[in-house]
Amino acid sequence: MVAPIVNVLGELGTQTVVYMPNIISAIILLVIGLVVGKIVGRVVKEVLTRIKLDYYVTETHKPVISLSDIFALIVRWWIYLAFVAAALSREVLGIPSLAEWMGEITGFIPNVIGAAVIVIVGYVIGEYIRAQMKKMKEIYASLVGKILYFFILYVAVALALPILGIPATLVNNILLVVIGALGLGVAIALGLGLKDAVSEVSKKYVRKFRI
Structure with missing residues (x-):
């Protein structure tokens, strides 16, 4: 009864010892990614602040949401996910399917x-x-x-x-609808606004023709 348990624990201990270098490597990669991500995020934030990105993209120059912070956050998490994908790779933790999924995300960012x-x-x-x-x-x-x-x-x-x-065709179709609606609105507005003027001009021509 005790022997099978001892064998299982022994095998588990052996696998843990064998797998430990991979776990340590993954932890090191994650720590490096965390440090690099924070540093690069701060650099991006500083650069965008110096070029006054938030100032130029808002009419009031008092942005509710800082684009500099958003870009810095995106870049920071991009680096985080890249290192997570590296830690999950076949060579480290050996989870290729999850690593590929993370790689697709980092490739799309x-x-x-x-x-x-x-x-x-x-x-x-x-x-x-x-x-x-x-x-x-x-x-x-x-x-x-x-x-x-x-x-x-x-x-x-x-x-x-x-x-x-x-596909940009979606935006093109929306633009056509908007232009059509605006054109119709302008035509109606001009028609109503110029109705009296057109009537006066028509009366003048009619009187002149009768003469």
Whole structure:
């Protein structure tokens, strides 16, 4: 009765001793990943703060959510997950299926960062153009500025979506619907607003024709 238990415990102890270097290696990788992630996250935060990213992407210059903090968090966790995937690999803990899944996540994060950068750059450019147009004294300068702003933002989103694996046709279809709705609204507004003016012009032409 005792012998089988002793054999099981002995085998378990042997496997633990054999597997211990892998466990230690995994722990070392996780600690290194934690340290590197924190350091790189702080560096990213510092760089984005110095270039005043949050200042340029908000109209009030008092952001509710700090984009610098968000990017730093994404980069930090990207590094964490990369080291976790390395620790789970076949060479260390020997869990390849989980390591592959973690690897897919870490491989997708750069796409998210790239898409976010494109949208932010488009937003900053569009906001700058809209602000400059707003300063002009022309009658329709503000309207043109808003149109250019939304067009640039649309282009940025259309460029960013394929990076995330989402076809841009979805945005194109939405844009067509929005443009159609806006066009219909403008046509109705102009029709109602110019109704009296058109009526007066028509009466003048009718009187002139009768003469």
